[in-house]
Amino acid sequence: MNVSDCSDPAWQLVDHGQLYWQPAFYSSTQADQLYHQLLDELDWQQRPITMFGRQVLQPRLQAWCGEATYCYSGLSMRPDPWTPTLLTIREHIEQALVDIPGVRFNSVLANLYRDGADYMGWHQDNEPELGAEPVIASLSLGETRRFVLRHIDSKYKREYALSHGSLLVMAGQLQAHWQHSVPKTRLPKTPRINLTFRYIHQ
Template identity: 60%
Template sequence: MENLDLFSSHAESGEWLDIPDGKLYWAPEFISDVDSEAYFRQLSAELNWQQETIRMFGRDILQPRLQAWYGEAVYTYSGLTMNPAPWTPSLLAIKTACEQVCDRSFNSVLANLYRDGQDYMGWHQDNEAELGLQPVIASVSFGEERRFVLTHLESKQKKEFNLKSGSLLVMAGTTQQFWSHSVPKTQRPKSPRINLTYRTIL
């Protein structure tokens, strides 16, 4: 799976989307179904998944998902400091494919494991100072399909994507300044999903 040829034909299916005050890249078939299933099994087994505690509204709460942090930089958000584990071959192969699409290098990845429909990501912006003024964040999904919702902070315009296994969504430009995003919880039965968000920590 570490051969970049696996990504080449699917990367051509994506396109950059101009949105008000932002920029997105959407490739619903970035990685084939067969390879996505293999990556899901491998990442499930090899990453050091943890349920972390963060500080929200003045109190400590357990995050409603499991996480792992890999790469070359320390990352701090919501009172949580994450020290990176070394890259794995799978994470590096996917990183290189994302870098070709985005024409930039990434030095870290935040991995999220959503165990079922009750695991979620609340509304937020990836706008920490160490990400820079216009961060590029490449999000690759494996496993169960989940809704991803963006809302413009001023106009309240919404955009939704169904993040299927093997899809790539990139947020770039001023997206983090003007848009908030989330992965809502759902009452529908959902099997596990892994999401990799590659980023550059300055």
């Protein structure tokens, strides 16, 4: 699917990739309900990863749900079952992305950012099990946080305020050419839940 072939204004023109941005995918009332349901439903844990040859705790809490095991940075995550709330959100997002042929998600990584000191460093979602052109759908609930994309070659940056109920989708060649991060901040921040739906090839 090329963005130029799609009439949906949520698809944005991006060099070397495709990007879908819907800042009000859910209303504030809907997002409030989903946020509190997920806080209760998911088994939130702070897991260690391997960085520069040593194990460190990730600066956020996580839960992994779905149908596949996921491995990155020395961490192997076995999935918890889908919850009713996650299944509902997955259905809504898949319906919104009908312009991408065959898009579906069999797993979701949930991140809980407790405050501004919790963050996600620069990275690409380019593990082999995600496939050559992965579709990563990112739903945000709770506090607004900065999301920064950086082109690997040109270093050009695009920035989005991931607000309560917003949906950002990365697709096409974007993971091969861009990195992304959620920077830490000294500003006072309340908790935020981020769901990144993906398909794991087994």
